[in-house]
Amino acid sequence: MQPIVVQHISKSYGKVSALRDVSFTVGPGELFGLIGPDGAGKSTLFRILATLVLADKGQAFVNGKDVVKDYRAIRREVGYMPGRFSLYQDLTVEENLRFFATIFNTTVNANYDMIRDIYEQIAPFKDRPAGKLSGGMKQKLALSCALVHRPSVLFLDEPTTGVDPVSRKEFWEMLQRLRQRGIPILVSTPYMDEATLCDRVALIQNGALMRIDTPTAIVEQFSTKVWAFRASDTWRLIRDLRAYPGVESCFAFGEFLHVVMNADPEKVKQDLITEGHTGVAYQPANAGIEDVFMALMRAQTEIS
Amino acid sequence: MKQFFEFVKKECFHIFRDRRTLMILFGMPVVLIVLFGFAITNEIRHARIAVLDQSQDVLSHGLVRKITASTYFDLAENLRSEKDIMPAFKKGDVRMVIVIPGGFQRNFIRERKAAVQLLTDASDPNTATTLINYANAILMQYQQEETGMKHLPLTIQPEVRMVYNPTLKSVFLFVPGVMTLILMLVCAMMTSITITREKELGTMEILLVSPLRPLMIIAGKVVPYILLSFVIAIIILALGAGIFGMPLKGSLALLLLACALFCLTALSLGILISSVTNSQQTAMMMSMMGLLLPTILLSGFVFPIESMPLPLRVLSNIIPAKWFIIILKDIMLKGSGLRQIALPMGVLSGMTLFFLVVSLRKFNIRLS
Numbered sequence: 192m193q194p195i196v197v198q199h200i201s202k203s204y205g206k207v208s209a210l211r212d213v214s215f216t217v218g219p220g221e222l223f224g225l226i227g228p229d230g231a232g233k234s235t236l237f238r239i240l241a242t243l244v245l246a247d248k249g250q251a252f253v254n255g256k257d258v259v260k261d262y263r264a265i266r267r268e269v270g271y272m273p274g275r276f277s278l279y280q281d282l283t284v285e286e287n288l289r290f291f292a293t294i295f296n297t298t299v300n301a302n303y304d305m306i307r308d309i310y311e312q313i314a315p316f317k318d319r320p321a322g323k324l325s326g327g328m329k330q331k332l333a334l335s336c337a338l339v340h341r342p343s344v345l346f347l348d349e350p351t352t353g354v355d356p357v358s359r360k361e362f363w364e365m366l367q368r369l370r371q372r373g374i375p376i377l378v379s380t381p382y383m384d385e386a387t388l389c390d391r392v393a394l395i396q397n398g399a400l401m402r403i404d405t406p407t408a409i410v411e412q413f414s415t416k417v418w419a420f421r422a423s424d425t426w427r428l429i430r431d432l433r434a435y436p437g438v439e440s441c442f443a444f445g446e447f448l449h450v451v452m453n454a455d456p457e458k459v460k461q462d463l464i465t466e467g468h469t470g471v472a473y474q475p476a477n478a479g480i481e482d483v484f485m486a487l488m489r490a491q492t493e494i495s
Numbered sequence: 496m497k498q499f500f501e502f503v504k505k506e507c508f509h510i511f512r513d514r515r516t517l518m519i520l521f522g523m524p525v526v527l528i529v530l531f532g533f534a535i536t537n538e539i540r541h542a543r544i545a546v547l548d549q550s551q552d553v554l555s556h557g558l559v560r561k562i563t564a565s566t567y568f569d570l571a572e573n574l575r576s577e578k579d580i581m582p583a584f585k586k587g588d589v590r591m592v593i594v595i596p597g598g599f600q601r602n603f604i605r606e607r608k609a610a611v612q613l614l615t616d617a618s619d620p621n622t623a624t625t626l627i628n629y630a631n632a633i634l635m636q637y638q639q640e641e642t643g644m645k646h647l648p649l650t651i652q653p654e655v656r657m658v659y660n661p662t663l664k665s666v667f668l669f670v671p672g673v674m675t676l677i678l679m680l681v682c683a684m685m686t687s688i689t690i691t692r693e694k695e696l697g698t699m700e701i702l703l704v705s706p707l708r709p710l711m712i713i714a715g716k717v718v719p720y721i722l723l724s725f726v727i728a729i730i731i732l733a734l735g736a737g738i739f740g741m742p743l744k745g746s747l748a749l750l751l752l753a754c755a756l757f758c759l760t761a762l763s764l765g766i767l768i769s770s771v772t773n774s775q776q777t778a779m780m781m782s783m784m785g786l787l788l789p790t791i792l793l794s795g796f797v798f799p800i801e802s803m804p805l806p807l808r809v810l811s812n813i814i815p816a817k818w819f820i821i822i823l824k825d826i827m828l829k830g831s832g833l834r835q836i837a838l839p840m841g842v843l844s845g846m847t848l849f850f851l852v853v854s855l856r857k858f859n860i861r862l863s
Contacts, residue, residue: 241704243862262860263706271704277697281512282505293501294705336701 192255194219194344194375195240200249202235202398209235211399212249217377222370224389225379226484232398233379234274237348240377241271253344267295270342272333274349274379280322284313284332287321288339295340306335309365327358334365345369347378351385363388383481394484401487406480413483418456419447419476422468431466435459440485449482498707502715509689510719516685524677524727528734531669539625542590543571545583550599554641558595558611561637567629584616591615591626603641667742670735671823672796675816677731678754679761679790682724684782686765690716691778694769700862709858717762724761728754744830753826753840757819760843761786763850764815770857790816818842 195217202210209232217223225233238244240251242262251258253265278287288310292299303310313328313335321332330350337345347366351359363385366376370390378389386392387406394401394409402409422428428448432441437454452459456473463471476482510516544562548555563570571589574580583589594612603609613630615623690713693699702712732750735741743750768781791797793807794816800808811817818839825831825839833840 238700238862243700243703245861266704267706269704271701273697273700275697277701279505279509279698280696282508286505286508290501290505291701291705294498294702294707296498296706 193217193252194221194254195223195377196250196252197236197240198250200236200239200246200251202232202239202244202246202248209398210239210246211397213395213398213400214249215393215400215403217375219375220370220373222366222376222378222388222390224386224392225377225395226381226383226386226392226480227379227395228381231395233395234348235398236395237271237274237346237377237379241269241346242266267340268342269344269346270337270340271346272330272337272348272350274352276329276333278321278329278333278336281320283318283320284324285317287332288335291336292339297340299339302339302341305341306338308368309338310335312361325355325358327354327362330354330358330362331365334362338369343374345374345376345378347376349379349381351380351382359385383479383484386480392480394487396484396488396491399491401491402483409483410478410480413478413486415451415478415482415486417476417478417482418450418452418473419444420450420456420459420473421447421470422463422472423470424468428463428468428471431463431468432459435462440489442481442485444476444479444481447476449476449479449485451482451486499711499715502707502711503718506689506716506719510723520681520685520723520727521730523680524673524731525734527673527677528670528731528738531673539622539629540566541569542567542622542626543588544568544591544593545572545574545580545589546570547574547577547580547592547594549597550595552600554600554603554609555595557641558599558634558637559593562593562630562633565629565633567626567633580614584614589616590622591630593630667824667828668796670731670739670741671820671827672794674728674731674735674754674823675757675794675796675819676787676790678724678728678757678819679764679786679816680782681727682720682758682761683765683768683786684779686717686720686762687768687772687778687782688775689720690766690769691772691775694773695775703860703862709860710855713766713855713858717766720762721755721758724758725751725755728758741827743827745826745832749833749836750823750826753819753822753836756840756843756847757815757822760815760819760847760850763847763854767850767854767857770854770859789814793817794820796820815843815846 193216200213239246242258309331313331393403438452441450460471592614617623772778793811793814800811821839822836825836
């Protein structure tokens with residue numbers, strides 16, 4: 192039995208369609224990433240799976256249970272971490288944890304092994320009000336609270352948004368350890384670099400899934416040549432490259448600009464120098480998941 | 496059950512860690528009682544008056560003494576002629592002038608009819624009316640004393656046109672009113688805010704994705720407020736009895752029972768409000784406009800219901816505060832028992848049940 196099954200889910204709010212015919216499954220012990228920009232429909236999908244929102248069309252099952260009919264059973268079994276920090280800010284770390292343990296009819300001690308790795312990192316601050324924690328610690332506490340009742344499925348909606356890079360890395364290490372315990376995890380993120388840490392990812396844009404595969408497969412299937420450009424004035428370079436005939440996409444990637452184009456890079460370089468750019472350099476780049484995403488996004492926009 | 500107690504404990508943490516809430520909860524009753532009891536009152540004391548006594552006989556002197564002996568009037572000056580009257584008013588601090596025409600005693604005894612003129616500064620009509628009433632009452636009393644003494648059917652006829660119902664001590668009206676107002680404020684507004692706060696902060700989302708039943712969530716949030724408001728009701732009663740000498744003629748147990756019932760009514764209204772809105776701001780506005788204003792205006796607290804136009808009189812029946820004020824006055828002032836207040840108690844119970852059922856049905860097991 193697949194822990195998470197989503198079949199042809201559609202949902203709209205008024206005239207805005209948040210999800211369009213979304214289908215995928217998450218296997219046992221799989222770390223499944225939903226990658227997409229803000230407003231792509233990720234949170235809506237999470238809320239449907241967490242039985243908080245009803246879909247207009249389609250079906251979804253968590254642990255084989257229907258999200259509409261068996262919502263009560265599902266609520267006992269899942270751990271859900273909403274996109275917004277949703278703990279009690281005026282309660283201390285320890286009080287929050289105990290509260291969520293108790294309302295799930297269990298105790299912190301009974302499931303301490305489940306949260307030990309994470310909780311030990313925030314334990315020194317256990318008497319601090321949750322509202323006064325840093326972004327990274329808040330998310331660790333939220334994850335502890337979502338895990339304290341030993342859920343059999345985890346839904347994490349943008350757990351690393353607003354978190355510093357070091358804490359983000361630690362957070363993903365924790366997810367890897369949870370996966371090793373065999374807990375299937377559905378996680379969403381707007382950060383493309385986190386996609387490579389998932390077993391499989393689904394790229395989502397404007398409420399529709401564009402591709403579902405392993406991160407490596409997604410990148411390998413991407414055949415278009417990508418060039419990395421740089422110049423002293425990056426901002427002007429973006430503007431000029433986007434206006435350059437034959438350039439299909441151009442976006443910042445660290446200190447370089449990743450460019451997909453039907454043009455000779457050497458000629459582009461010369462033209463840029465003529466236009467007054469200094470320090471212009473280029474090299475072939477390894478396509479990353481961002482490149483794929485940008486290409487798919489462009490394709491989708493052209494279709495619609 | 497353990498879940499429930501943990502929830503109540505959590506709610507208490509919220510209340511006691513939030514200074515603002517605490518200020519509202521305990522500061523408001525004291526401030527309101529003091530404001531209404533001392534400052535905002537339609538009783539007037541130590542109004543300065545002037546007297547033009549053209550008679551200067553035993554009876555007229557007695558009348559002036561009688562009037563100035565009360566705490567309501569202080570004699571500011573004795574006028575010498577009618578020409579002094581207007582200047583006395585214009586100076587501003589004289590509120591009323593009493594003119595006793597010449598031959599007061601003679602007319603009183605021989606013609607059985609004596610006139611007294613009361614002139615008031617009616618630029619503030621309410622004060623003027625009240626002063627006239629006080630003076631009237633004192634005149635009547637004086638007349639009775641004098642006629643009783645002399646066994647003669649004599650009358651003093653003051654030339655007054657304004658008529659006003661002689662009021663009770665205003666604090667007897669304000670204590671029940673303020674109590675109603677505060678319980679409404681604390682119970683309805685605070686509950687609606689505390690529930691919508693969970694929605695606004697997103698914690699409701701997590702509570703929903705937990706095995707907690709809606710009834711448990713609501714009860715857990717409301718129980719601490721029931722206890723709190725009951726404590727507040729007792730504080731107000733104690734203040735009313737201790738400072739303002741509010742009598743309690745009926746049974747204390749019955750009074751507390753009625754308070755508990757009204758707390759429940761207000762709480763259920765608060766729950767109802769929170770079930771139709773998602774933001775604290777809206778909940779607060781709805782409590783203010785939808786509950787506080789009708790409680791003040793239509794409950795008979797400030798304006799007597801009997802003198803309202805028919806539509807408002809009918810409308811006042813659906814204001815819980817009206818029934819609670821009736822209960823309070825009946826128990827405290829008239830000493831009524833359960834049988835006399837059965838109707839308003841029944842109405843309040845019915846309303847409570849109705850609000851609770853509606854809000855439980857409206858409570859969303861999902862995010863709307």
